[in-house]
Amino acid sequence: MTATENHPNKETVISIRDVKKSFGDYDVLRGADLDLYRGENLVVLGRSGTGKSVLIKIIAGLLTQDSGSVKVLGQAVDEISGKELIKLRLRVGFSFQNSALYDSMTVRKNLEFPLVRNQKNLTKAEINKATESVLDAVGLLQTINQMPSELSGGQRKRIGIARTLILQPEIMLYDEPTAGLDPITCIEINNLINEVKERYKTSSIIITHDLTCAKHVGDRVAMLLDGSFERVGTFEEVFDTDDERVKPFYDYNFID
Numbered sequence: 513m514t515a516t517e518n519h520p521n522k523e524t525v526i527s528i529r530d531v532k533k534s535f536g537d538y539d540v541l542r543g544a545d546l547d548l549y550r551g552e553n554l555v556v557l558g559r560s561g562t563g564k565s566v567l568i569k570i571i572a573g574l575l576t577q578d579s580g581s582v583k584v585l586g587q588a589v590d591e592i593s594g595k596e597l598i599k600l601r602l603r604v605g606f607s608f609q610n611s612a613l614y615d616s617m618t619v620r621k622n623l624e625f626p627l628v629r630n631q632k633n634l635t636k637a638e639i640n641k642a643t644e645s646v647l648d649a650v651g652l653l654q655t656i657n658q659m660p661s662e663l664s665g666g667q668r669k670r671i672g673i674a675r676t677l678i679l680q681p682e683i684m685l686y687d688e689p690t691a692g693l694d695p696i697t698c699i700e701i702n703n704l705i706n707e708v709k710e711r712y713k714t715s716s717i718i719i720t721h722d723l724t725c726a727k728h729v730g731d732r733v734a735m736l737l738d739g740s741f742e743r744v745g746t747f748e749e750v751f752d753t754d755d756e757r758v759k760p761f762y763d764y765n766f767i768d
Contacts, residue, residue: 522549531580542739558736605681611672666697
């Protein structure tokens with residue numbers, strides 16, 4: 513059960529090899545290896561401060577690793593030009609933990625902004641259709657003229673996902689999608705992540721410490737332990753262990 517098992521019939525869309533990253537004397541990633549295959553939801557688990565969010569920022573080109581390689585859709589993220597990185601990011605959607613909506617814009621304007629910025633030849637009708645389509649996909653078409661301040665935390669999370677989907681990315685990166693949400697809303701977000709995969713044919717990495725989310729959405733689960741991925745597989749495979757680094761994590765989330 514390794515992070516880079518050979519799957520000859522599966523296309524690798526993200527390839528991470530021996531990635532290391534330190535901040536001063538603190539080694540966050542210590543030789544991480546991981547593959548994301550086309551069409552799967554891959555959950556990355558780990559305690560706070562273990563490097564989950566650092567890894568996702570390296571994938572998105574927001575941080576650069578100290579050593580090792582990260583390839584996204586066949587391109588080495590740290591080796592391509594700034595212009596090529598911008599093009600690559602259009603194929604990779606990043607759903608931020610705080611939803612990152614513009615408070616001064618309506619929901620409609622929040623969704624139109626990335627579309628108009630990156631696809632300059634669209635007609636007003638095409639923009640309206642794209643906006644309404646992604647809002648309908650996340651079940652919030654009725655909020656189109658509302659301000660973010662009028663929405664619940666779960667609704668803002670959904671709108672943030674819709675804004676990412678409007679550019680029709682091939683890969684989705686979710687950073688703590690259920691953080692700070694009540695249990696019912698968490699279930700709704702988990703269902704939405706699965707619906708996005710089916711409807712938009714995305715390949716996704718979901719960063720979380722929420723085991724209910726991991727169990728519900730993960731085709732595979734990868735646990736980051738001491739800076740590397742030592743347990744990767746199905747949810748049941750990852751937690752079928754007496755490893756004292758893993759058991760308390762499970763026991764906290766699922767108390768008998």
